[in-house]
Amino acid sequence: MVFSRGRGRGRHSRDEQAELDTNEAAAALEPSVGPYDVTVAPAGVRRLDLGSLQIPAIEGVEVRVQANPEGVIQQVVLANRGSALQLGVFAAPRSADIWDEVRAEIAESLRRDGATVQEVAGEYGPELIAHVRTPDGHTDLRFVGVDGPRWMVRGLYQGPAATQPEAAGPLADVLHGLVVDRGQDAKPVREPLPLRLPREVAEQAGRPPEAGTR
Structure with missing residues (x-):
C-alpha cells in the first residue's frame, strides 16, 4: 500500500x-446481467461459440441452428418446455441506440398485417407483445431488444413465454448470459452480425469450419 x-x-x-x-x-x-459485450463477459462459463453470439449452456434448453447450403447460419432458436426464443444480433452505431427505432418499425409492420400490438414494460425496457394471425390460427409473440456497444440483440419469444415472462425460465437465463462479439470491422447499421457453425458441428456436417465466418 x-x-x-x-x-x-x-x-x-x-x-x-x-x-x-x-x-x-x-x-x-x-451490466449485472447480459447480454454482455465480449469485453466484459464473465469468465469460466461454458458457451456455444457461434461467432458473433456465444450462447451459455443452460440445462433443459435445446439450441436449434438453421444454416444455408453454404453453411452460413440464418436462424438461431432456443427451445424449452413449449416456449421458444429466436435470437438475432445486429450492428449499431457507436453514438446511439437503435431499439426504439427498430421497435417502432416492427410494430408498424405488424399492424399493417392485421396484428394487435401492445407495448409493455419489460426487464430490459419497452417490449412488444403482438397477437398475430397465422395459417394455423392466432398466436402471440413478444419482441425484446437490448442495445449494447455498437450492437443490438433482438429476441422473439413464442409460446407461453410470449405472454407470461415468468414462463421464459431457462430461456431468460440464456439471454442473461448471452455474449456478443461485435468485432472491430465497420458494418452498416442494422446489418446482421455474421454467425458461424462451431468447428466440430461444421466438420460433422461436412462443411469447412470457416464457412460463414466474419
Missing part, C-alpha cells in the same frame, strides 16, 4: 486514487 506524504496514513496517493476511480467507473459500466 502506498500512502501520500504529509497527509496522514491511510490516504491513497493521487495515482492510486485515480486507478481506483477508473476501476470503479469500469465496474459501474458492467
Whole structure:
C-alpha cells in the first residue's frame, strides 16, 4: 500500500486514487446481467461459440441452428418446455441506440398485417407483445431488444413465454448470459452480425469450419 506524504496514513496517493476511480467507473459500466459485450463477459462459463453470439449452456434448453447450403447460419432458436426464443444480433452505431427505432418499425409492420400490438414494460425496457394471425390460427409473440456497444440483440419469444415472462425460465437465463462479439470491422447499421457453425458441428456436417465466418 502506498500512502501520500504529509497527509496522514491511510490516504491513497493521487495515482492510486485515480486507478481506483477508473476501476470503479469500469465496474459501474458492467451490466449485472447480459447480454454482455465480449469485453466484459464473465469468465469460466461454458458457451456455444457461434461467432458473433456465444450462447451459455443452460440445462433443459435445446439450441436449434438453421444454416444455408453454404453453411452460413440464418436462424438461431432456443427451445424449452413449449416456449421458444429466436435470437438475432445486429450492428449499431457507436453514438446511439437503435431499439426504439427498430421497435417502432416492427410494430408498424405488424399492424399493417392485421396484428394487435401492445407495448409493455419489460426487464430490459419497452417490449412488444403482438397477437398475430397465422395459417394455423392466432398466436402471440413478444419482441425484446437490448442495445449494447455498437450492437443490438433482438429476441422473439413464442409460446407461453410470449405472454407470461415468468414462463421464459431457462430461456431468460440464456439471454442473461448471452455474449456478443461485435468485432472491430465497420458494418452498416442494422446489418446482421455474421454467425458461424462451431468447428466440430461444421466438420460433422461436412462443411469447412470457416464457412460463414466474419
